[in-house]
């Protein structure tokens with residue numbers, strides 16, 4: 001596979017080559033049924049096996065305790081921004097949020113359409129370059145839940161540990177770092193993630209929900225936006241995104257084959273370690289704007305002295321087969337997204353390129 005790019009796209013993002021090859025092998029005829037998985041009923045035994053196996057694999061790999069269920073929804077993580085307050089933000093309660101960057105901000109804006117929002121902590125004054133310390137998080141007494149964004153994909157800042165919220169349900173948007181490391185799922189009442197960064201292709205949103213969250217939910221909201229409906233129907237109330245779920249199934253098997261999340265985390269640390277040390281050892285030629293203690297293991301953001309030099313960097317990397325290194329349009333700079341499926345070799349090649357680029361331009 002000599003001409004696969006060094007893919008650092010932020011999302012949709014790299015998929016494991018083995019997964020793509022397996023999907024290709026099974027594309028026209030899925031496991032001897034004479035059809036593609038895309039061509040059969042979502043109520044068929046063959047599809048249901050994939051659906052249920054995918055839930056079971058996620059529970060196993062992510063060590064999800066008893067009493068949680070896995071839902072496969074549509075509309076992306078962005079629809080969860082609205083579903084969460086619609087379902088859980090009752091009158092007289094407030095939605096409490098940790099404001100850590102662009103994605104947390106979007107979740108907050110959506111919640112404000114439905115009720116009162118209070119910030120439990122914010123790093124806006126630090127331009128989102130530092131995740132608030134857990135001790136800085138103040139949960140209002142009448143909080144319906146506490147929402148946080150475990151990894152801010154655009155700024156490149158990531159929670160390194162999670163708060164204990166007692167009886168207040170903790171909800172985590174893990175769209176860009178789910179399954180990148182082991183997490184104590186029992187701290188959370190709900191975890192959600194659009195699949196297209198670390199789990200598979202776009203089209204499915206994975207929701208992990210503690211069952212007690214399903215009590216006393218409002219019934220006067222659109223059917224498709226009710227967690228209760230998806231719970232009762234095992235995410236088969238209507239046609240689910242069958243192919244995306246099938247791809248998530250393959251990615252989960254790939255993760256299992258890697259040795260699970262401890263092995264995945266070790267690999268991710270080594271991968272980003274290469275890039276962060278190219279930054280740190282550059283004597284200021286490259287600048288990592290994020291506080292060292294909040295650095296993301298999934299999205300490495302960095303800057304050069306000026307935009308001209310950054311443009312040159314992008315141009316030269318593109319010519320050498322690197323893709324997706326331009327920072328998000330809202331923040332500029334450079335960003336390497338090093339999700340699970342990005343190989344060590346790609347990160348090594350980037351770190352080597354950075355060192356060479358400095359030699360030629362420093």
Ligand SMILES: *Cc1c(COP(=O)(O)O)cnc(C)c1O
Pocket residue numbers: 011075076077078079103149151152153173174175176194195197
């Ligand atoms: C990409 C991303 C989203 C948005 O996901 P969609 O599935 O496109 O709606 C939300 N939160 C985070 C942290 C993200 O990285």
